[in-house]
Structure formats: structure tokens, C-alpha cells
Amino acid sequence: MxxxxxxxxxxxxxxxxxxxxxxxxxxxxxxxxxxxxxxxxxxxxxxxxxxxxxxxxxxxxxxxxxxxxxxxxxxxxxxxxxxxxxxxxxxxxxxxxxxxxxxxxxxxxxxxxxxxxxxxxxxxxxxxxxxxxxxxxxxxxxxxxxxxxxxVSNEFMTLTKRVLPLGLPFQQYVLCVGNVCQRKNQEILIDAVVKLGLNLVLVGKPIAGERSYVSRVEEKVNLNKNIIWIEGLREGSEELVSLVQNCSVFALPSFSETQPISMLEAAFCAKPLLTGNRAYAKQKFYQNAMLVNPNSLSAIQIGLESVVRDPIKYVSPSIYLTECxxxxxxxxxxxxxxxx
Incomplete structure (x- = not known):
């Protein structure tokens, strides 16, 4: 043309x-x-x-x-x-x-x-x-x-694994990325990782209008040294890419989503996925993800145990991801x- x-x-x-x-x-x-x-x-x-x-x-x-x-x-x-x-x-x-x-x-x-x-x-x-x-x-x-x-931004498609950001006090961790709000269900995920003794990194800004929920999340984070909350990283930033590339499990037990970008990014990095057993999770891009009842603490806990025990089983195939x-x-x- x-x-x-x-x-x-x-x-x-x-x-x-x-x-x-x-x-x-x-x-x-x-x-x-x-x-x-x-x-x-x-x-x-x-x-x-x-x-x-x-x-x-x-x-x-x-x-x-x-x-x-x-x-x-x-x-x-x-x-x-x-x-x-x-x-x-x-x-x-x-x-x-x-x-x-x-x-x-x-x-x-x-x-x-x-x-x-x-x-x-x-x-x-x-x-x-x-x-x-x-x-x-x-x-x-x-x-x-x-x-x-x-x-999925091109920053996630590099084959070079980036070094973990300085200051992270552990190397093995569950990662959850998304605005902190009741819909994304971070509070129950925190309860599950605490019961299992796992490390957790939350990335996301608090949603306006959900002060009570955000306060509960903040209180639980402050009470547990194995949980880090980073209040927002720019999409595609080097630190965010590094956190995804180096996580052990990516977890997003949301009640409702359409097509969460953060899960696509984790799938691109061949990370095992855990998410809510809802319609959004049953798309071809998230095949093999561990699906759990987002209302159930025990279901999330059992799901995390399974993913940690056999992570390869819950990695999505790459065949469809080129569309993204x-x-x-x-x-x-x-x-x-x-x-x-």
C-alpha cells in the first residue's frame, strides 16, 4: 500500500x-x-x-x-x-x-x-x-x-530469564497479579498460603471504594513476613516480568473475570496456573490450569498443594498463545x- x-x-x-x-x-x-x-x-x-x-x-x-x-x-x-x-x-x-x-x-x-x-x-x-x-x-x-x-506484551516473550528484583526476601513464591479487590479474592488466597507456609507476592493497586476489603488484606500482609505486597508495577516493566518468570505458581482465584491478562502472561512464561473454577478459566489459553472453588479456603489450599507438588501438570500448552x-x-x- x-x-x-x-x-x-x-x-x-x-x-x-x-x-x-x-x-x-x-x-x-x-x-x-x-x-x-x-x-x-x-x-x-x-x-x-x-x-x-x-x-x-x-x-x-x-x-x-x-x-x-x-x-x-x-x-x-x-x-x-x-x-x-x-x-x-x-x-x-x-x-x-x-x-x-x-x-x-x-x-x-x-x-x-x-x-x-x-x-x-x-x-x-x-x-x-x-x-x-x-x-x-x-x-x-x-x-x-x-x-x-x-x-501479552513482547517483554514477556524473551527467552532470557531475568534476575529476581533486589529486596525480595525469598526465591520460591506464589504470585498473584491484579488490582486488590474483593472480586479478585486475594484475601482468601492469603489465608491459604499462610496455612501451607508458602511465600506469596501480591502485585496490584487497591481499588477505590473497597476500603474495608483492602484494609483486611493489608492487615494480613503486615502480620505475615512471608507475604509481600507491591502496590502496582507498570505493565510490561522489567520488575513485573522478572516476578512472573521466577514464580513457582501463579494464582488468581477470582470470582469473576473475562480474560485476565496476568494469567496470559504467566502462561507465556510456562508457569503453573491456579484459578477460580468459573467460566473465564475454561478458555483454550488456560488449558491445564488447576481450577478451584473461589469461595472455599480448603479448595484453594488443596489446589495449591497439588500445583506445588506437580507443577508441570498445570502449565498451559503454548499452541494457542501465539494469537496473543x-x-x-x-x-x-x-x-x-x-x-x-
Whole structure:
């Protein structure tokens, strides 16, 4: 295609990053970078300038099927832009969750989401399971749903094992990476490793609005010398990569996830995985992971014992993980922008 620009794409975030920043925001920025670095010629990418009056772009890429994006998405479509939406969907694993989803179609948030989808040209989801959900529960046409998984940054793909960060008081440890919040269930993981006498490294910032939960986690960390809490490391940083590469077990017994990036990173580093026995853990990328009841301390404890005893058994196969590289994802999004 040479250097001629044939398609201009602008990214729209879900909310201001100063208020909320997690895995979904990391993926948006990683996808932007991947298309820039590994996408095809003919694309020009930008991030929306909310103060600008100029709409000089062809494709509006929105991140998140939430009310926050409602007005801009509809105006983009009315202005003649092609609309791409990357969305995360719940798995509706229980009858109650299914009933709530059905009821939401007639309530405020659910009605807005269904209305938004009418204006979307291409819907992007992270897994085959999410594609089925988007079609089944939201009625979005299968032929307009594209599966593009989350990205594992190239920093995790080096074959050189990095030296453990200075100051870590032990060499063998369980690692858990993610924002510290009730959903990710670090508190019960702490109880399990304490009972087993294992070492634990927690990496993640506390979530705003969960002060009581975070305080309990902090108290338990302070009472146990075999637990280290590092309050957030930049994604792809040398210290984070080193912690993943050198851990004995990667554990994330979450109650709810979509496609946790931290588990993909651990899988890339051929680390044994332990996670919640929920729908998110049954994707092809996490094959062989030890699945445990996230509500049960004894289940997590028994699971950790099994993984520590026979770690190789719980390492995911690498066959599918190439789909998560920056190059693969960058080219996948490029294909959408150029063909839409």
C-alpha cells in the first residue's frame, strides 16, 4: 500500500484514566501500540481529543459497551463514521445472573446497551465463549463479531530469564497479579498460603471504594513476613516480568473475570496456573490450569498443594498463545479497520 493513508482511526476510551485504570484500559493502549508497530500500511491512528471540533477520521473505535460511550457512539454513526466496539460480557453462569440480564433489557443500563449495538458495525470480543454470549444474549450477528484476544506484551516473550528484583526476601513464591479487590479474592488466597507456609507476592493497586476489603488484606500482609505486597508495577516493566518468570505458581482465584491478562502472561512464561473454577478459566489459553472453588479456603489450599507438588501438570500448552502476541493482535485489528 506504500505510505498513502487510506483509513484514519480514532480511539475512544471508556472513562478518564485518572479515575479508573485496569486491564481493559491496558488492552486498549496495547492494541493502539500493536497496530502502530505491527499493523499494515495505510492506517493512521489517533486518540480522541475531546476538546477538538475536527472529526477527521473514518473509523471510531469505542472501548466498552457502557453508557459512558452511548452519546459519542451514536453521534459517530450519525456523522458517517464506521463504528468498531471492543466489549467485555459477563458469563451469566447462574440462573440469577441470566434472569438479571434478561430483566436489564427493560431497565436503564440494559436498554442503552441494546440501543448502542444497533449502531455498531463490528463487535470485537476476546474469546470464542464471549462471541457466543454476544450473539445469544444480545442478538448481535455472528458474522460481525470478531474474536481478538488480549495482548501479552513482547517483554514477556524473551527467552532470557531475568534476575529476581533486589529486596525480595525469598526465591520460591506464589504470585498473584491484579488490582486488590474483593472480586479478585486475594484475601482468601492469603489465608491459604499462610496455612501451607508458602511465600506469596501480591502485585496490584487497591481499588477505590473497597476500603474495608483492602484494609483486611493489608492487615494480613503486615502480620505475615512471608507475604509481600507491591502496590502496582507498570505493565510490561522489567520488575513485573522478572516476578512472573521466577514464580513457582501463579494464582488468581477470582470470582469473576473475562480474560485476565496476568494469567496470559504467566502462561507465556510456562508457569503453573491456579484459578477460580468459573467460566473465564475454561478458555483454550488456560488449558491445564488447576481450577478451584473461589469461595472455599480448603479448595484453594488443596489446589495449591497439588500445583506445588506437580507443577508441570498445570502449565498451559503454548499452541494457542501465539494469537496473543502484539504482532498477531495488531494485524487482526488492522484487518478490521481496512476492510470495514
Amino acid at each position: 506504500g505510505d498513502q493513508i487510506t483509513r484514519k482511526v480514532t480511539y475512544f476510551p471508556l472513562q478518564a484514566h485518572c479515575f479508573a485504570f485496569g486491564g481493559f484500559e491496558v488492552q486498549m493502549l496495547s492494541a493502539f501500540k500493536a497496530v502502530k508497530n505491527f499493523g499494515y500500511d495505510g492506517l493512521s491512528l489517533s486518540k480522541v481529543d475531546v476538546w477538538s471540533r475536527i472529526a477527521d477520521f473514518d473509523v471510531a473505535h469505542f472501548w466498552g459497551l457502557e453508557i459512558d460511550n452511548f452519546s459519542n457512539l451514536i453521534w459517530a454513526k450519525k456523522s458517517g463514521k464506521k463504528v468498531v466496539l471492543t466489549a467485555l460480557f459477563g458469563y451469566y453462569e447462574t440462573f440469577l445472573l441470566k434472569a438479571k440480564n434478561f430483566a436489564s433489557r427493560y431497565l436503564h443500563a440494559g436498554r442503552f446497551r441494546l440501543e448502542m449495538l444497533k449502531y455498531v458495525d463490528i463487535l470485537v470480543v476476546v474469546s470464542d465463549e464471549q462471541k457466543i454470549l454476544a450473539n445469544k444474549y444480545y442478538g448481535f450477528s455472528e458474522d460481525r463479531i470478531i474474536v481478538i484476544p488480549n495482548i 502476541t502484539e504482532e498477531a493482535v495488531g494485524q487482526a485489528y488492522s484487518n478490521i479497520y481496512l476492510s470495514i
